[in-house]
Amino acid sequence: MSTIQAHDIDNTGDVPGKRTALVLGHTDFHQVTNTICRPNETRKPPMAWYIMFGISMLLVMNLGFVVHYLIFTGVGVWGLNNPVMWAFDITNFVFWVGIGHAGTLISAILFLFRQKWRTGINRFAEAMTIFAVICAGLFPGIHVGRVWLAYWLFPIPNQMAMWPQFRSPLLWDVFAVSTYFTVSLLFWYVGLVPDLATMRDRAKGKVQQMAYGLFSLGWRGSNRHWHRYERAYLLLAALSTPLVLSVHSVVSFDFATSQLPGWHTTIFPPYFVAGAIFSGFAMVVTLAVPARELFGLKNLITLRHLDNMNKVILVTGCMVGYAYGMEFFIAWYSGALYEKFAFMNRAFGQYSWAYWIMVSCNVITPQLFWFKKVRTSIPLMFILSLFVNVGMWFERFVIIVTSLANDFLPSSWDRFVPTWVDIGTMLGAFGLFGVLFLLFCRFLPMIAIAEVKGVMPQADPHWEGWHQSHGAGSNPAAAHSANGDPS
Amino acid sequence: MTTLTTQTSAPSSTVAPARLYGLVAEFENPAQIVAAAEKIRDKGYRYWDCHTPFPVHGLDKAMGIQRTILPVLVFVAGATGCTTGLVLQLFTNSFNFTIWALVWVTGYPFLISGKPALSIPAFVPVMFELTILFSALSCVGLMFLMNGLPKLHNPLFTCDRFRRASDDRFFISIEARDPRFYRSKTEADLKSCGAAAVEAVVED
16 A cells, blocks of 8 residues: 555646545545544654643643732723724734634535535534634623623623613624634534444544544434435525624624724624635634644645635635725725724835734735745645734734724724733633644544545446446445455 | 455344344445435435435436425515614614513613614615525524434444444435335345445344
8 A cells, every 4th residue: 555655646737637635645434534533542642732732731730820910900901092992802813714714614604515525524613613712702702891790791681670682782692702603513413423332433432432422422324314314404505604604793783883983894794704714714624734743634625625715715815805896995095084084094004014014914914825836735734824823812902992992082992901910811812712723633533534535436326436337237345456455 | 356245243142132223235336326326316215315425416306305495484584684683773772662582671762863763774784694694503503303303313323334324434324214225135236226235223
């Protein structure tokens, strides 16, 4: 078997009339199962896993500390001031919700468009979505100040006979993000059930058998079950598609429905959604590149997958760049003094450094992805994806802080400077994300086993390999050896 | 390789003779299972199933499975969610009725920035989110319910060979409660479909 060199095969080109292989080096289903389950079944993960886990764990401890400090002291420990009442917290919230969008896009929209390459990356992209939404949910949760009153966000009958204000976009956000989390979790879990059954059937230890057995719900691959399962999966994809487009639109309503110059624009919903997909795909590349190296998944997450993701980054990056330009144009075209000022201030005011970081990372550097050499170079795409992550974080910072710090009345202008608590919480969220993601890599199959098998040519009952020995009756052994499998 | 002998996978130390659950036949590739499923379907069995590591294209038709009504139910759930969202917002923000919903609650017509009490456009996002939420929850819940899951135990799991149903092998199981089930005849039926092995599975 030449599985070792298989990932050197270039499958990024297209031959007209032929399907490009999405699974390299695997000649049968059993090898696929083995490759995907190996990272979960080895006794010890690679050293790099321990190092990353240690760093993430330290950041989580720091998160626990800063969050407690915040709750016991008050929101004054953040660098907020009178005009700038939203800053790092909402920046991080929008950043993390945005990251999540790529997972749903891959699992739902690419599924509806029958993009079969999604099967290689959808599992961990969906996991990334869930963990990112957990990180996102943290920030509004602690930002309410009196966290013990967070239940006021929901329409729960209470002693004051008060109800939430359903005309407020902030409340729409509560419903949008919690629905998004629930549906993403369901989608992920439904996809996991058949794979957990695979893990259960392979498990050697009692604990693994119990755990995988419990969560696989007794799945036995019944085709009567698969029939409903496939319907349900399609329905979930169809439901998630408008959902994912709505979530970041609703997040953008938090800003767009206000009167503030720089926020009060109709371009926000599509602009936010494009930015979310842009940053999310960058995060998928950031995670996929080390994961496929560390866990030997190069034949399943091939260069073609990465190439495709880089193309999505390029397209959405151009959309974001267009939105930046269009914002300036509309500010000038509107003739509104405050609107014009808000944008000149973004580019040349007190936060111009942040603006230019944003423009260089989101608009300029992704243009390198026009070149196929860059799209298929592992180190370059990793660096560029990190740039996009940084750029998209700054985009949210620029939108939120510049508009607030310099609004209508110069006498109320101020400057926001983050405190160590702000920075600690931001780093802590990355730690939380890291811990969750590393645990996922260790204990759950990182690639959808059943789905990857389904896109192999062998999965098709009409595949020529299964029909070569028809003359000899239906002798399975003959058909099998014709397939070139030494069994 | 192609052993066509029937073995019982029950432990040899069983005291009472175990009741037969059914027969399991192993196939090696998707082409075989589709061809075999067509034959078993035509023989008129009712309590039988195919077990595959991934959904095999064309197997639904080969087995003669009726299309599920799941989408209709999900649509009803979605409509319920949409209505719930509208009623919830109208009740809490537009009127001041008192109703009993586990406790006595009264609506409170908020007046915010001169908007009318019946500001339906502002209620659309929450209606939409609840439509999706209700649909998705019922979609997954009903799918598992209609499949009879979670059900952690199944006699098929006592068969060691069957473990490969989640890996790389394809199985047909025919239950003993099927009116057309006769052990010898059914075994012959399965073998004639080209099964690599046929095994009996007992209840435990």
